[in-house]
Amino acid sequence: MFSLPLAASGGTPPVTTEMLVVFAVVLGSLVLFVTEWLPIDVTAILVMVVLVVLGDWTNVSTAEGISGFSNKATVAVLAMLILSTGVSRTGLVQILGRKMADFAGTSRRRQLAATIGSAGPVSGFINNTPVVAILVPVVSDLAHKGKTSPSKLLIPLSFASMLGGMLTLIGTSTNLLASETAARLGEAEGIESLHAFSMFEFTQLGVVVLVVGSLYLFTVAPRLLPERVPAADDYLAEYEMEDYLTEVVVRESSPIVGKTVTQAIDERRFDADILQIVRGDDRFIEPIGQKVIQAGDVLTVRTDRDTLASIAAVDDLSLAGTPESESELEPTTQEEQTLVEVVIQSGSSLVGETLKSTGFRSRYDANVLAFRSRGETLRSRLDDVEMRVGDTLLVQAPEDSIDRLSTNPDFIVAHEPDEPNYRTEKIPYAVAIIVGVVLAATVTPLHIVTTALGGVVAMVGTGVLHPSEVYDSVDWNVIFLLAGVIPLGIALEQTGAAALLGSLVAATATMLPAIAVLWVFYVFTGLITGVISNNASVVLMIPVAVEAAVDIGANPFAFVLAVTFAASTAFMTPVGYQTNLFVYGPGGYKFGDYFRVGMPLQLLLSVVTVAGIAVFWGV
Incomplete structure (x- = not known):
């Protein structure tokens, strides 16, 4: 075996060929995660395949390569996503959100309190990603009805759900993955303090983080959040569509008279769409592809000014003006949302x-x-x-x-239906099932995987979920991501790469106390999560953190918790956490908005979390 000794390393393991190969795989995966040249789930599967193909160097067998699919964390996340969908089908979260909205009215402070108050606590018991997906339309409607910019509420919605996800084991997929990774390391390396998390293992710290984070979102964040989206609910103004929507009149001599809408514009020549036809007192919108155009029709066309001029010349159309507000794009029945x-x-x-x-x-x-x-x-x-x-x-x-x-x-x-089709009569069943899953995993020896899968069966059996909805409930991207990155953690452990990195970090203990090294791990995990998946960062960082803790004689469990909390509260970029992506567009945010609001919060929580770990578990 080739190895390159590290001089002045003082007990640092020698660098081996196996380590270098794993480091190359890690670097390649980071590049793919950051650039998104491939979807992240495809990248994760590619990493799994590469690790198995290079098994002579990565020490990952075929069985270990596909072990992520049978990992308890992967199956538990799958089950929790299904359970979360069942709750959403009943409309329970939406109803709670609307009641909070009724409480808020037009008061911006109450609107913010309602947003944080509905997203945070709920996310501890329902996976926080679907909670945000459910509440985006509720909060958007709350903002528009209350004459508040959605930009002031949607980042707080995402951040509050992330904070709430740290209340329990099931709040986020990251917690479940960290739990199984810690248990595997504890068993493999004989570290007694490492074990799978119980349901409320870190709830006391989660409550502290939620309270501190919520106070920040309520007091400081509003001063830092810009009003990217106008408070008035007019999408044409918000998207600055004035130069891209024009009304034209079809002259009798126009060659498109008698043609269908689909035939009217040559899409090979022109980037343009006909959005609606006004004919006398009638307005026609989709589906209008087969509608035959008549002389005198007023067409609303989406295109830029130069292209419109070319189309008007070719098709003998006369300009009639630009819709000034979205009401001019509404059908005759004005209450319809179009x-x-x-x-x-x-x-x-x-x-x-x-x-x-x-x-x-x-x-x-x-x-x-x-x-x-x-x-x-x-x-x-x-x-x-x-x-x-x-x-x-x-x-x-x-x-x-x-x-x-x-x-x-x-x-x-990003708009709630006027007459949503919720299964409100199933709310008692859904609540009872979630409570049962949590209680069974807490007071019995049953693993959360077993209780959650039992909950899925109960959801279908009671009609909360239809059988056909079970498969649609699963975010398969997340499942394949988990299955693909878990072998990467195994490779880091089995080749000694994690031990090498851990010992290098541990070398800082000669200058820093253990609690400062813990803080370094928290900050670094938060930074790396900002550019790759939170689940990937947990897999990469927990083995390294454990090795560092062992080397400096610190509490490995404390280091696992620091990495877990940091990965689940990555606020500084929109790509570090899925919930941040969900509010990116509806809030009209720019990349820097997340850094402006998230960086102070992340620094604040780095101190609060590390101090809390030291108080509750010791370092």
Whole structure:
């Protein structure tokens, strides 16, 4: 075996070929996670395959490579996602959110209190990712009705759910993964203090973090949050569509008279869409593809000014003006909602696809007027834009189409249906099942995997969930991500790479006390989580943290908790945590908004969390 001794390392293991290969795999995976050249779940599976193929150097066998699929954390997360969907189908969280909204009224302070108060505590018992997906439309409606910019409420919604996720073992997938990783390390290395987390193992610290974080969100965050989205609910103004929507009149001599809407514009030459037809007192919106155009029709066209001029010249159209507000794009029945924001959900079948490849317009009877992606607003060449998780689409569609979109697991519609189809009669069953799952995992020897899977069966048996909804409830991206990155942690442990990194960090103990080394791990985990998945950062950092703790004679369990809390409270970027992506578009945020609000909070919680760990568990 080739090894490269490290001079002046003082007990640091020698660098071996196996370690270098694993470090290369880790570096490659980090690059792919950050650049998103491949979807993160595909990257995770690629990492798994590479580790097995290079098994002679990574020490990962085929069985160990696919062990992530049978890992208790993976199965527990799968079950909890299904249980969370069951609760959402009853409308329980939405009803709680609406009651809080009624309490808030037009008072911005009450609106903020309602947002934090509804997201935080609930996220301790229902996976926090679906909680945010459920509450985005509730909070958006609350903001618009209360004449408040959604930008003032949606980041607090995401952050509060992340804080609440640290109340219990089941609040977030990161906790479950950290629990199983700690248990495996404890067994493999004979460290008695390392064990799987109990349901309320760290609840006391979670309460402290939630209270401190909530106070920050209530007092400091409002001063730092910009009003990116106008308080008035007018999407045309918000998306600055004035130069991209124009009304034209079809002259009698126009060559498109007698053609259908689909035939009217040559899409190979022009980037343009006909959104609606006004004919006398009638207005027609989607589906209008087969509607025959007549002389005198007023067409609303989405395109830029230069393209419009070319179309008008070719098709003999006269300009009639620009819709000044979204009311001019409404059908005759004004109470119908025809413009709405739609967020691409994690696990959506549209991720990686384009509007053209999915046939979005005909598939959903809806027009896309604009994109908001990673803080950038796109209004042209929309057909070829590749969709990513968190992208927000400004959609025009009939009311029934929007209702269908709101029940589609591919989307989060940032507007609650006027008559939501909730199974409110099943609320007692859903609550009883969740309480039963938690109690059984707390007071009996049963593992959370067993109780959660039992809860899934109970959800279907009582009709809270229909059997066909079980598979749609699972965010398969998360499941494949977990299954793919777990072998990476095994490789770090079995090749000694984690021990090497841990000993290098432990060397700082000659200059820093153990509690300062603990703080360093918290901060570094938070930073790395800001650019890769929180689950990936836990897998990478926990083995290293444990080795460092052993080397300096500190409490390994304290270091595991520091990494777990840091990975679950990564506030500084929109890509570090899925809930941040869900509010990115509807809040109209820019990348720097997360850093401006999240950096002080993360620094504050680094001190609070590390101090809390020292008080409750010792360092």
